[in-house]
Amino acid sequence: xxxxxxxxxxxxxxxxxxxxxxxxxxxxxxxxxxxxxxxxxxxxxxxxxxxxxxxxxxxxxxxxxxxxxxxxxxxxxxxxxxxxxxxxxxxxxxxxxxxxxxxxxxxxxxxxxxxxxxxxxxxxxxxxxxxxxxxxxxxxxxxxxxxxxxxxxxxxxxxxxxxxxxxxxxxxxxxxxxxxxxxxxxxxxxx
Amino acid sequence: xxxxxxxxxxxxxxxxxxxxxxxxxxxxxxxxxxxxxxxxxxxxxxxxxxxxxxxxxxxxxxxxxxxxxxxxxxxxxxxxxxxxxxxxxxxxxxxxxxxxxxxxxxxxxxxxxxxxxxxxxxxxxxxxxxxxxxxxxxxxxxxxxxxxxxxxxxxxxxxxxxxxxxxxxxxxxxxxxxxxxxxxxxxxxxxxxxxxxxxxxxxxxxxxxxxxxxxxxxxxxxxxxxxxxxxxxxxxxxxxxxxxxxxxxxxxxxxxxxxxxxxxxxxxxxxxxxxxxxxxxxxxxxxxxxxxxxxxxxxxxxxxxxxxxxxxxxxxxxxxxxxxxxxxxxxxxxxxxxxxxxxxxxxxxxxxxxxxxxxxxxxxxxxxxxxxxxxxxxxxxxxxxxxxxxxxxxxxxxxxxxxxxxxxxxxxxxxxxxxxxxxxxxxxxxxxxxxxxxxxxxxxxxxxxxxxxxxxxxxxxxxxxxxxxxxxxxxxxxxxxxxxxxxxxxxxxxxxxxxxxxxxxxxxxxxxxxxxxxxxxxxxxxxxxxxxxxxxxxxxxxxxxxxxxxxxxxxxxxxxxxxxxxxxxxxxxx
Numbered sequence: 001x002x003x004x005x006x007x008x009x010x011x012x013x014x015x016x017x018x019x020x021x022x023x024x025x026x027x028x029x030x031x032x033x034x035x036x037x038x039x040x041x042x043x044x045x046x047x048x049x050x051x052x053x054x055x056x057x058x059x060x061x062x063x064x065x066x067x068x069x070x071x072x073x074x075x076x077x078x079x080x081x082x083x084x085x086x087x088x089x090x091x092x093x094x095x096x097x098x099x100x101x102x103x104x105x106x107x108x109x110x111x112x113x114x115x116x117x118x119x120x121x122x123x124x125x126x127x128x129x130x131x132x133x134x135x136x137x138x139x140x141x142x143x144x145x146x147x148x149x150x151x152x153x154x155x156x157x158x159x160x161x162x163x164x165x166x167x168x169x170x171x172x173x174x175x176x177x178x179x180x181x182x183x184x185x186x187x188x189x190x191x
Numbered sequence: 192x193x194x195x196x197x198x199x200x201x202x203x204x205x206x207x208x209x210x211x212x213x214x215x216x217x218x219x220x221x222x223x224x225x226x227x228x229x230x231x232x233x234x235x236x237x238x239x240x241x242x243x244x245x246x247x248x249x250x251x252x253x254x255x256x257x258x259x260x261x262x263x264x265x266x267x268x269x270x271x272x273x274x275x276x277x278x279x280x281x282x283x284x285x286x287x288x289x290x291x292x293x294x295x296x297x298x299x300x301x302x303x304x305x306x307x308x309x310x311x312x313x314x315x316x317x318x319x320x321x322x323x324x325x326x327x328x329x330x331x332x333x334x335x336x337x338x339x340x341x342x343x344x345x346x347x348x349x350x351x352x353x354x355x356x357x358x359x360x361x362x363x364x365x366x367x368x369x370x371x372x373x374x375x376x377x378x379x380x381x382x383x384x385x386x387x388x389x390x391x392x393x394x395x396x397x398x399x400x401x402x403x404x405x406x407x408x409x410x411x412x413x414x415x416x417x418x419x420x421x422x423x424x425x426x427x428x429x430x431x432x433x434x435x436x437x438x439x440x441x442x443x444x445x446x447x448x449x450x451x452x453x454x455x456x457x458x459x460x461x462x463x464x465x466x467x468x469x470x471x472x473x474x475x476x477x478x479x480x481x482x483x484x485x486x487x488x489x490x491x492x493x494x495x496x497x498x499x500x501x502x503x504x505x506x507x508x509x510x511x512x513x514x515x516x517x518x519x520x521x522x523x524x525x526x527x528x529x530x531x532x533x534x535x536x537x538x539x540x541x542x543x544x545x546x547x548x549x550x551x552x553x554x555x556x557x558x559x560x561x562x563x564x565x566x567x568x569x570x571x572x573x574x575x576x577x578x579x580x581x582x583x584x585x586x587x588x589x590x591x592x593x594x595x596x597x598x599x600x601x602x603x604x605x606x607x608x609x610x611x612x613x614x615x616x617x618x619x620x621x622x623x624x625x626x627x628x629x630x631x632x633x634x635x636x637x638x639x640x641x642x643x644x645x646x647x648x649x650x651x652x653x654x655x656x657x658x659x660x661x662x663x664x665x666x667x668x669x670x671x672x673x674x675x676x677x678x679x680x681x682x683x684x685x686x687x688x689x690x691x692x693x694x695x696x697x698x699x700x701x702x703x704x705x706x707x708x709x710x711x712x713x714x715x716x717x718x719x720x721x722x723x724x725x726x727x728x729x730x731x732x733x734x735x736x737x738x739x740x741x742x743x744x745x746x747x748x749x750x751x752x753x754x755x756x757x758x759x760x761x762x763x764x765x
Binding site: 063064065066068070081084085088089091125128129132133135136137146149150151152153154155157158159160163166167169170171172173174175176177178179180181182183184185186187188189190191 | 243245246247249250251252253254256257375376377378379381382419421422423546547548549550551552553554585586587588589591592593594595596597598599601602605606607608609
């Protein structure tokens with residue numbers, strides 16, 4: 001682990017500790033709450049992520065879960081779910097983790113001077129596939145990327161298209177069948 | 192005094208939860224006028240239940256916010272707590288308690304009509320003869336004044352009315368009475384796992400859990416407005432079908448339809464009113480939690496069903512010249528002998544076989560492995576035993592994004608059901624000890640004026656050693672099935688790593704029953720030794736904890752106690 005990474009992780013850990021102690025309460029009070037740390041400014045009231053951050057999130061989310069025979073992450077509204085999480089749900093520790101992490105990720109994915117969000121879809125796919133492989137082989141350490149990927153997946157599979165088109169969803173199954181052939185129910189249950 | 196007085200009741204029942212609902216039902220059906228007093232609000236299913244929300248309708252991915260953790264620091268740790276169930280749990284700041292120096296206690300609760308019968312996990316198991324004889328055999332606590340045969344018909348009665356799904360498994364330590372609704376089916380892996388365990392350890396059994404979810408409602412249940420379980424597994428959000436047992440949807444409606452029940456919500460009871468001249472309880476005194484209006488409710492007899500800790504608090508707070516240590520406390524045992532269930536033994540694993548099998552719906556239940564230690568197999572360094580809950584289902588999407596790969600390949604991988612995810616977790620019996628207790632704080636009160644409780648409860652080597660062995664057993668049973676990536680708490684159990692007492696959400700024992708008035712609070716009919724028209728049938732009566740989930744036992748004892756009290760009132764004895 002590089003010195004920089006260690007410092008960053010230490011900073012996040014201490015911020016999480018501060019926020020866990022109740023540095024900021026979330027819903028409904030955000031506009032009135034002054035940012036405790038520089039870099040935590042909201043782009044607009046109730047919109048924490050800036051346009052450039054949203055563009056990066058949308059591009060990454062749609063490469064992680066693209067539209068195939070079913071809708072992808074952007075169609076399913078995943079970037080907006082992340083904006084709501086950051087703006088309404090997260091505390092300062094998480095906000096800083098995401099803001100700093102997105103900046104770092106933006107740098108890491110910059111390709112020949114072009115921001116990731118501005119690359120072609122084919123280029124984005126190639127760049128992110130390589131980066132994803134390096135993170136999961138531990139060649140690169142990036143907690144934010146893992147967190148982002150898992151959050152994108154959660155937001156997607158909990159969305160209506162993710163649950164009902166990509167996966168299988170039964171709001172009211174009616175009865176439980178414990179042991180059935182996979183061929184009867186070939187898809188993963190959304191819940 | 193200026194207090195509001197509500198009179199003309201035969202019985203007042205303090206508490207509307209798991210046990211109080213049963214008392215109300217039985218007494219009302221016997222023709223008595225009953226006031227049921229609940230400190231929380233009444234629930235309105237259309238407003239309070241969230242069981243029809245789809246995943247995409249849940250804000251912020253249903254993640255607990257930091258505000259939730261701040262408002263509910265203790266309750267938010269419970270598995271059944273989330274942003275759409277928090278309405279059923281108390282805001283900890285409004286309901287403070289303290290712990291004795293050097294001790295911990297986690298008190299999990301909700302204040303509303305139905306109490307914890309709204310949020311319970313619905314596992315329903317009888318105690319057996321070895322449980323009723325446990326204290327006599329090893330000398331902890333006092334002997335139960337009853338045996339299984341005294342309770343058998345009441346278990347039958349409670350199961351039939353409540354509606355318990357399960358199998359008559361023919362297991363000595365987990366009796367059944369031919370009263371079950373059809374059991375939930377095991378998954379394919381569970382069926383295979385059962386074979387492996389029962390072959391390798393011939394006296395261990397893996398059975399389908401016995402759950403208070405209606406799989407085939409009776410006419411009686413339908414007539415109360417209850418419906419069949421829809422296999423949604425959203426029980427912790429409240430059930431609009433009334434398909435799992437709760438007092439709100441089963442016993443209280445049965446009491447209500449007699450015309451004999453008066454339900455009084457938002458009323459916190461602080462004391463039992465006692466008349467020394469006649470040695471009778473004459474009612475209860477409390478405060479309307481909304482208006483702060485002091486209120487007395489008078490009745491010919493009193494049932495306390497406020498749950499284990501509040502019932503002890505009410506009795507300890509009912510001091511008088513003739514009862515300086517609190518009411519019904521000549522033994523000095525009120526508040527003592529606090530017991531419960533200890534967790535902390537668990538194992539999880541993955542199984543990659545049986546990929547051709549799947550399941551449909553969401554089962555509000557799992558598997559159960561009844562106690563075998565210190566029965567058919569020895570226990571090393573401890574008395575009593577433990578049982579396991581568990582299960583095995585195919586993995587959905589949760590956690591599966593946290594692997595290499597993006598794009599269409601990742602979507603395809605997750606669209607196919609994942610490997611089997613297996614789990615086991617134990618509940619162990621905790622030993623009755625006088626020194627584990629609840630007392631009233633000498634000066635601090637809650638905002639309604641009742642002294643707050645102080646919990647003083649410690650685990651000992653008995654609990655540590657039992658949980659240690661349970662964790663090893665869980666790991667072995669997981670590995671015997673061929674699970675991979677097994678993680679468990681085996682090898683890590685110490686007094687410090689065990690969860691805090693109370694974490695099992697099954698607190699009991701603070702008004703135990705026994706033969707001897709010098710060492711117990713209640714007789715075998717849940718009746719005070721000291722005050723003949725005072726009864727207690729919440730978990731505080733439990734003389735020992737056994738290791739089974741206790742609610743069904745509260746139901747059976749409550750029905751039995753209420754009918755005995757009704758007999759006494761009819762005969763003029765009380």
